Amino acid sequence: MARQNLFIGIDLGGTKISTALVDAAGRIIGRDYCQTQAAEGRRAVVERMVDAARRVMDEADLAPAQVTAVGVGSPGPIDSRTGVVTTPPNLPGWKNVPLKQLIEEALGITTFLENDANAAALGEHRFGAGQGVQNMIYVTASTGIGGGLILNGQLYSGTTGAAGEIGHITVLPWGPYCGCGNRGCLEALASGTAIAREGRELVRRGVPTLIAELAAGDPELVTARLVAEAADKGDIEAQEILAEAMTYLGVGMASLVNLFNPELIVIGGGLTKMGERLFGPVRRAIERRAFPPAARAVRVVPAALGDDVGVLGAVAAAIAQMAAGPP
Ligand SMILES: [Zn+2]
Missing domain, CATH: 3.30.420.40 (ATPase, nucleotide binding domain)
Structure with a gap:
């Protein structure tokens, strides 16, 4: 060799x-x-x-x-x-x-x-789901939300290298606090951490859900994975938490579609294990909110490189x- x-x-x-x-x-x-x-x-x-x-x-x-x-x-x-x-x-x-x-x-x-996050965007672009694409947005959705922008075939890193902080776009000005100090960031609404927080809140308020059952009534045991499990078993409250969180993710993506008119949005990270529960609301939010020609031009696909x-x-x-x- x-x-x-x-x-x-x-x-x-x-x-x-x-x-x-x-x-x-x-x-x-x-x-x-x-x-x-x-x-x-x-x-x-x-x-x-x-x-x-x-x-x-x-x-x-x-x-x-x-x-x-x-x-x-x-x-x-x-x-x-x-x-x-x-x-x-x-x-x-x-x-x-x-x-x-x-x-x-x-x-x-x-x-x-x-x-x-930028490295992952470059990786998916060179070796993964984005090969040959000129304009691509990479998003990682897990405990946090990160991303990277490939514009005209190259990483766009901005003036000080801080571009692509997709997780910290404000989508709800007086929404929940974010780890970055701002309120209502995409990450504070659509990340695994945000999903777990919403599930925990239901358990704390004593709302009878499968989430509470699976967590044996202990709010501290609620994770995003547990909420997803409850949703898969038919729990309406859990399904709503996920639908709302992933709609926020789609709202963020719709703005990016209007800004950058990308050909491809590649989504990776642990939350993509939810499959259609993630991709469905994201695609629908883009269809409903982005300019139609830009919305029609973009494909939203799962990342290809895994771990x-x-x-x-x-x-x-x-x-x-x-x-x-x-x-
Ligand atoms: Zn933030």
Whole structure:
């Protein structure tokens, strides 16, 4: 096998680090998983990332010189131009960490950094559901809501790299508080966290639902998954919570359709396991609210890369930044 154009993708998460050796076509040649153990501090975490990269190289019998580049997807906010992780909320103690430089120095391989949501958008665009598409919106819907914008075939990252924060579009000005400090963000209305909050509220108020039954009456045990389970078993209240949350998601998407006139919206993340309960309300909201020519032009599809989106996105980010040349 020709050992050409090989990349290492590292997906740095709050709980685990996934690493893969990947070829330029997105085929995964080797993998490694380890715990982040963020509480041990940033130096230990960076060391674990470097060790993981060395393990996938060792297993494939590769020297660093045979690897074209390393891509790292990190929780935001980051500065992709300087390769610095600014202040990620789920990596305590990480303030202005020059991650690109640290990994580059340890491995001796050119390294690129991108925030995980943008990296995932690039991954789906290069290797997944968005191949060949010029204008695409990527949305991840799980405990939070994130996203990335591919415009004219390239990642649009804005003036300071903060573009694509789809989860923090205000859709209900005096709605529930969001983790970002604002109120009524899409994330505060349509995320797994928002669904769990609504379910918990019903249990607290003593509304007789299957949600309460499944949680044995304890509001703290209510999760989005539990609400979805109750909905699948026919619970009307649970079905309404999901329909409302996913309609909000669609309301947000309808605005994006009017703004960007995309060809494709790719939705990934844990909530997509709900299938039509997610895609139905989103498609209907776009049909009802967006300008008809733009609404007709867009397809809303599930993400294609599954759990590999992190590592493949990191590689896609490295390839995109290499192509863009030095800043
Ligand atoms: Zn917010």
